[in-house]
Amino acid sequence: MSSTTPPAPAASPAPAGAHSAAPAGTPLLEVSGLTKHFPVMGGFPIRRRIGAVQAVDGLDFSVAAGESLGLVGESGCGKSTTGRLITRLLEPTGGRITYRGQDITHASRRQLAPVRSEIQMIFQDPYASLNPRQTVGRIVSGPMEINGIGPPGGRERRVRELLETVGLNPEHYNRFPHEFSGGQRQRIGVARALALEPKLIVADEPVSALDVSIQAQVVNLLQEVQRNLGIAFVFIAHDLAVVRHFSQRVAVMYLGRIVEVADRDQLYGNPRHPYTRALLSAVPEVAADDAAPPRERIRLAGDVPSPLNPPSGCRFRTRCWKATERCGSESPPLVRAEGSGEGHLSACHYPEDVAALTESKGSRGTKGVTGSVDLEISKEP
Amino acid sequence: MSDPMSSTPGGPFLSVRDLRVHFSTEDGIVKAVDGLSFDLGHGRTLGIVGESGSGKSVTNMALLGLHDSRNTTIDGEALLDGQDLLTAPQRELERLRGNKMSMIFQDALASLSPYHTVGRQIGETYRKHTGASRKEARDRAVEMLAKVGIPQPELRVDDYPHQFSGGMRQRVMIAMALVCDPALLIADEPTTALDVTVQAQIMDLLKDLQQETGTSIIFITHDLGVIADIADDVLVMYGGRCVERGTKQEVLRAPQHPYTWGLLGSMPSLDHPVDVPLSPIPGAPPSLLNPPTGCRFHPRCAFIEQVGDGLCADAQPPLEVMDGRGAACHLGPAQRVEFFADFAGIQPN
Numbered sequence: 028m029s030s031t032t033p034p035a036p037a038a039s040p041a042p043a044g045a046h047s048a049a050p051a052g053t054p055l056l057e058v059s060g061l062t063k064h065f066p067v068m069g070g071f072p073i074r075r076r077i078g079a080v081q082a083v084d085g086l087d088f089s090v091a092a093g094e095s096l097g098l099v100g101e102s103g104c105g106k107s108t109t110g111r112l113i114t115r116l117l118e119p120t121g122g123r124i125t126y127r128g129q130d131i132t133h134a135s136r137r138q139l140a141p142v143r144s145e146i147q148m149i150f151q152d153p154y155a156s157l158n159p160r161q162t163v164g165r166i167v168s169g170p171m172e173i174n175g176i177g178p179p180g181g182r183e184r185r186v187r188e189l190l191e192t193v194g195l196n197p198e199h200y201n202r203f204p205h206e207f208s209g210g211q212r213q214r215i216g217v218a219r220a221l222a223l224e225p226k227l228i229v230a231d232e233p234v235s236a237l238d239v240s241i242q243a244q245v246v247n248l249l250q251e252v253q254r255n256l257g258i259a260f261v262f263i264a265h266d267l268a269v270v271r272h273f274s275q276r277v278a279v280m281y282l283g284r285i286v287e288v289a290d291r292d293q294l295y296g297n298p299r300h301p302y303t304r305a306l307l308s309a310v311p312e313v314a315a316d317d318a319a320p321p322r323e324r325i326r327l328a329g330d331v332p333s334p335l336n337p338p339s340g341c342r343f344r345t346r347c348w349k350a351t352e353r354c355g356s357e358s359p360p361l362v363r364a365e366g367s368g369e370g371h372l373s374a375c376h377y378p379e380d381v382a383a384l385t386e387s388k389g390s391r392g393t394k395g396v397t398g399s400v401d402l403e404i405s406k407e408p
Numbered sequence: 409m410s411d412p413m414s415s416t417p418g419g420p421f422l423s424v425r426d427l428r429v430h431f432s433t434e435d436g437i438v439k440a441v442d443g444l445s446f447d448l449g450h451g452r453t454l455g456i457v458g459e460s461g462s463g464k465s466v467t468n469m470a471l472l473g474l475h476d477s478r479n480t481t482i483d484g485e486a487l488l489d490g491q492d493l494l495t496a497p498q499r500e501l502e503r504l505r506g507n508k509m510s511m512i513f514q515d516a517l518a519s520l521s522p523y524h525t526v527g528r529q530i531g532e533t534y535r536k537h538t539g540a541s542r543k544e545a546r547d548r549a550v551e552m553l554a555k556v557g558i559p560q561p562e563l564r565v566d567d568y569p570h571q572f573s574g575g576m577r578q579r580v581m582i583a584m585a586l587v588c589d590p591a592l593l594i595a596d597e598p599t600t601a602l603d604v605t606v607q608a609q610i611m612d613l614l615k616d617l618q619q620e621t622g623t624s625i626i627f628i629t630h631d632l633g634v635i636a637d638i639a640d641d642v643l644v645m646y647g648g649r650c651v652e653r654g655t656k657q658e659v660l661r662a663p664q665h666p667y668t669w670g671l672l673g674s675m676p677s678l679d680h681p682v683d684v685p686l687s688p689i690p691g692a693p694p695s696l697l698n699p700p701t702g703c704r705f706h707p708r709c710a711f712i713e714q715v716g717d718g719l720c721a722d723a724q725p726p727l728e729v730m731d732g733r734g735a736a737c738h739l740g741p742a743q744r745v746e747f748f749a750d751f752a753g754i755q756p757n
Binding site for chain 2: 101102208210211238239240241242243244246247250265266267268269271272291295305306307308309310311312313324326327328330331
């Protein structure tokens, strides 16, 4: 690793602020059929593989340059695993990950080195993701050191610039992480991720460990970074309101699969998958005003099934009020449903149509589905 | 002290006056709760909202007498049906806890014993307070599990906590808390660790059970959305003090304290326009070891100039409560309305 310039072959490493003009049409990151199964060992006296947690099972999506894609879902749906697969912190079981046309699915460490400097990660826990024995200066300059990058004016100057970008005092260069609050620590994590001028940042629940007032500060910071520096984001979160605020495109995951992906407005305005609809209706909210019609309420019964032994066919069918026999035998493909907009894909045999419903009825009422779902559950195989 | 936050006859069911909880630590005295007063009426739900370290949980641990008396000083008065909880002897508290008042914790897995079946854990409380036999306690446990919506309760009663999912465990916790039909239920962030779809189930369950039994609930959370869903009255805490209280409609529709405005502005919502940035509160919550002088919110407040004279830094604004409604702020009533209107105007709302 002797080169002192970041290996960015085709497009010149654009300066901050003038980054947007990536070649249109070619996605920055493309993922197809991505699968990760964690083996489960057991048995006596000889331990062997007795099953697999199907954490991620056949994901297809892409991220364009400068775009922010939100990955949203409940715990155990595989969203964090997906983030770790993209950054190749985990080895995929199957499928393909292409970064700027280069297949990195099983690339070696050496092959990955240049790519890794362009894909950075922000972690959930700002207490666990910073080395307590290193100063802020050392933490933020770490990526530059590892990649042997010497920015003009020296690394220290660059670090001070970065600290300023993320809203910290450059004088804090020599302080240690414990001297900062949670929100400030997360800012240090953001500065570290920006150190190599990445093209893609995978942010895994970057604000969920923070208090509400601090959370808003960090969301605003990330949004600024994304817009001003033109960095593409994969934003992983369970909070639908935060994802809506941050992402241009949103993918909803359930039990290791994407059930729906669309532009933000389409997904939140006209969800086609029953799960998306139920998820949206479950978010507790301070309504805009009392006069507004009460938001639709769908209550799902039961819990997410185990990824060790997911349901056949559509994985949501055990909690779905629309499920039929077809859902058990036939896995619905992720396609554009009739009446959906451009790029709005959903994986359901019986897609919802909220837009049409709202127009015809005028107001949205409560759906009494819980009872019928209970029935569905009892006939589970 | 007529404080009709509750309009039920016979006055409030729980009445807390000037509660102070101070911890002595190596670094000094932490004033975790510093002069808190509130009332709770029969069958009502009080939502206590605040950020971490605002004193919400400490308040309720004090009510239940769960603090270690060796390093804690508790002052004030907390009358539950006329009986002061803060001066009650341990033995009396033991009689009350699990019986007349009980608590649900955030982390159900950590609060349940992994060594005992859920049936035994639910029945234990019941036996202690009613002197029921094992058989009766078991029947009661089955009944409670059925009540909180656990399918096949007669089978699940012999299961261990690890055999339940997160949402089901929280249901077991609720069954355990309600086994003696308590008059007061304290729920400390009971849904924070749960997914939204499960959170919605648990909140519906709590509301149904409250209708059925008439239990008063104190619901602690940091999420204003949850408050909007479940609470009747709201208490906003900051730095160990109450900054604003009132009914849910009053606090969420016409909040009077700049901190409450800040909380509302910090929350992204499913209805807001997306291109307007959030309006967060600058700075970070105060250290309770060395809290700011005067109004504890003043270092983060945007309206100190409007008050003028350095009043905010010098004097602690009093919480003047009229009909259960009040805010501790130096801004005058007219100013509060005007500034909130300005704030709501720039708010994506």
